[in-house]
Structures are given as C-alpha cells and as structure tokens.
Amino acid sequence: MSILKSFIVFEGLDGAGTTTQIKNLARYYEFNKREYFITNEPTGNPIGRLVREVLQKKVITTPEALALLYAADRSDHLYNPSYGITRILDEGKIVMSDRYFYSSIAYQSVECSKSLVRTINDFPSPEFLIFIDTPVEDCMKRIEKRGEEKELFDRAEFLTKVRENYLEELKRLPDGVNLLVVDGRMSIEDTEAEIRRYLSSFSL
Numbered sequence: 111m112s113i114l115k116s117f118i119v120f121e122g123l124d125g126a127g128t129t130t131q132i133k134n135l136a137r138y139y140e141f142n143k144r145e146y147f148i149t150n151e152p153t154g155n156p157i158g159r160l161v162r163e164v165l166q167k168k169v170i171t172t173p174e175a176l177a178l179l180y181a182a183d184r185s186d187h188l189y190n191p192s193y194g195i196t197r198i199l200d201e202g203k204i205v206m207s208d209r210y211f212y213s214s215i216a217y218q219s220v221e222c223s224k225s226l227v228r229t230i231n232d233f234p235s236p237e238f239l240i241f242i243d244t245p246v247e248d249c250m251k252r253i254e255k256r257g258e259e260k261e262l263f264d265r266a267e268f269l270t271k272v273r274e275n276y277l278e279e280l281k282r283l284p285d286g287v288n289l290l291v292v293d294g295r296m297s298i299e300d301t302e303a304e305i306r307r308y309l310s311s312f313s314l
C-alpha cells in the first residue's frame with residue numbers, strides 16, 4: 111500500500127465543514143510561507159464537471175456509472191501529466207484535498223456494491239486523513255441554511271448510511287495513514303486549532 115507523503119485529505123458529510131477548515135489551514139500555511147496546493151473532488155476538470163452535472167440532475171445515469179466517473183475524475187486528479195497531485199507533491203508542496211476516495215467508499219457504497227467501489231478506487235493513501243465528524247442533524251441544518259438547491263445526496267437518511275460507511279472505513283486504514291477525527295460540533299476556531307496542533311506535531 112503506497113502512501114503519498116505530505117498529502118492531507120479532509121473528509122466528512124455534506125455540511126460537515128471540510129471546505130471552511132481546509133481554507134483556514136491553507137491560510138495558516140500561507141502565513142508560515144509553506145508551499146501548498148489546495149484542491150477538491152469532484153474536481154473542476156472535464157470529468158469532474160460531468161460528475162457535477164449528474165449531481166445537478168442535468169445528466170441522468172446509473173449509480174455504477176457515477177461511481178466510475180468519480181474514480182475517473184480521481185485518477186486524472188492524481189496522475190494528469192500537467193496538473194496531477196503526484197506531480198505537485200514531487201515539487202515538494204503540501205497538497206490538501208477536500209475529499210478523496212474515502213468519499214466514494216462512503217457515498218457510492220450506499221447504492222453500489224462496496225467491492226465494486228473498492229476495486230475501482232485502488233488509489234494510494236494520503237499521509238494524513240482528517241475526518242470532521244458532524245452529526246447528520248447538524249449537517250442537514252447547515253445544508254438548509256445555505257439555501258442551495260438540494261443535490262442528490264443532501265438527504266438525512268442517505269447521510270446516515272454514508273456516516274456509517276465512513277466510520278467502518280476509518281477502522282480499516284492501512285499503516286502509515288495518520289487519522290485525526292475531530293468533533294464537528296466544536297466552534298470553527300476550536301476545530302481549526304485542533305487540526306493545526308495535530309499536523310504541527312508531524313512538523314506540517
């Protein structure tokens with residue numbers, strides 16, 4: 111099992127606060143003059159854009175095809191010869207991603223077989239995985255507050271299953287993946303401080 115050094119992945123349910131926390135961490139690295147790159151999945155690249163069209167119900171397909179699209183977007187995200195994460199890591203930068211293959215295992219396994227999802231997501235692990243664990247009810251409140259049109263996955267029942275899948279997956283991480291589970295009910299500032307403390311204990 112290969113581990114991508116200096117690769118930090120943020121995971122959580124929709125509304126868990128990963129986007130806020132990853133931006134705050136980026137600001138911290140900016141302040142400390144560390145070289146970093148911040149990214150997210152689904153990406154804004156062509157395959158990722160197609161994924162978003164499925165989420166917005168502009169394109170209708172099957173759960174399996176969607177799972178394959180997420181995995182294709184991820185493969186491109188990692189290995190694209192011009193903008194791939196592995197290249198950026200090779201340049202010595204810290205790479206932070208808002209979601210990675212753990213999202214596929216947690217979300218796509220609700221509607222597809224877990225073995226299929228695992229098989230198509232045989233990607234290297236990140237050195238750091240930060241899981242922001244926020245109860246489904248809190249996520250639902252935040253999603254509603256945002257007032258965005260509800261996407262395919264913004265449903266309480268669905269998110270409950272997603273959370274179970276995440277928790278199960280976190281128990282079987284390979285050696286070399288450093289996991290931090292933070293309580294998403296804490297204030298933004300306290301969560302941010304906990305994440306920084308954890309990463310700085312690894313000199314990141």
Ligand code: TYD
Nearest residue numbers: 124151152180209210211213214217218263
């Ligand atoms: P995200 O961009 O994090 O949500 P938002 O647009 O609200 O910031 O992710 C979009 C949705 O895609 C979200 O519901 C999680 C889901 N998703 C999967 O189901 N599988 C995946 O592999 C990924 C990366 C995301």
